[in-house]
Amino acid sequence: MLVTGNIKVITGEMFSGKSKELSRLIERALIADLTVDVFYPVFSSRDSSRDIERRIAELHGSLTIVGVPDGNAQALITLINPVADVVAIDEAQFFTHDLVDVVKKLRHDGKRVLIAGLDLDYQENPFGCMGALMCVADDVMKVHAVCTACKKSDAFISYRLTDESGQVVVGESNYTALCVECYDHVMMEKQERTTDYQTA
Ligand SMILES: [Zn+2]
Incomplete structure (x- = not known):
């Protein structure tokens, strides 16, 4: 059988259903009797409970889920099961930039690569290596949450509710x-509050 590797990226803001779609594709691969490796980044400062872990906990088949320390893409290579048909990577925005080269190699090796990650950081910039991953992908799916303020339009960004700095701030309650x-509107109000404070 001819095996063709490919890369699919699922991206969007938080609450947009990325992990849900990723878990659906993982379940589909397992039904087809494929071997699936799932990876996600692990940072000691972060909550160890993962959305993707909860979503695929009930699935049956040849499935392995592994946390990659510090999102180190080189470490990820060493953790891949050589016979895996599908390599799924969640929270790809937190991996090191060489993840792009890693997934390109996996495609040449005939692996089906599924990637989920945030497209924009809280400052509206491309998040980590997600932009490059979208370029090298064969297929890109953008998903959107409903805006939690107006409940009418598609959301486009995960707005941070805390003032902490740095990219590694997770937890649904923070966004x-x-x-x-x-x-x-929110940014304008924030700016006005800052101006009021400075002129008071
Ligand atoms: Zn809105």
Whole structure:
């Protein structure tokens, strides 16, 4: 049988259903009797409970799920089961940039690579290596949450509710999904509060 490797990226803001779609594709692969390796980044400062772990906990088949320390893509290579048909990577935005080269190699090796990750960081910039991953992918799926403020438009960003700095701040309670208009409104109010404080 001719095996063709390929790369699929599922991306969008938080609460957009990326992990749900990833778990659906993992379940589909398992039904087809494929061997699936699932990876996600692990940082000591972060909550160890993973959405993807909960979602695939009930699935049966040849499935392995492994946390990769510090999202080190080189470490990920050493953890891949050589006979895996499918390599799924969740929270790809937190992996090191050489993940791009790793998934390109996996495609040449005939692996089906499934990647889920945030497209934008909280400052509206491409998140980590996600932009490059979308370029090298054969297929890109953008998914959207409903804006939690107006509940009408598609959200486009995960708005951070805390003032902590750094990218590695997770937990649903720290973010909300906003559309462009509601995001602009929130940012304007924030700016006005800052100005009021400075002129008081
Ligand atoms: Zn909105």
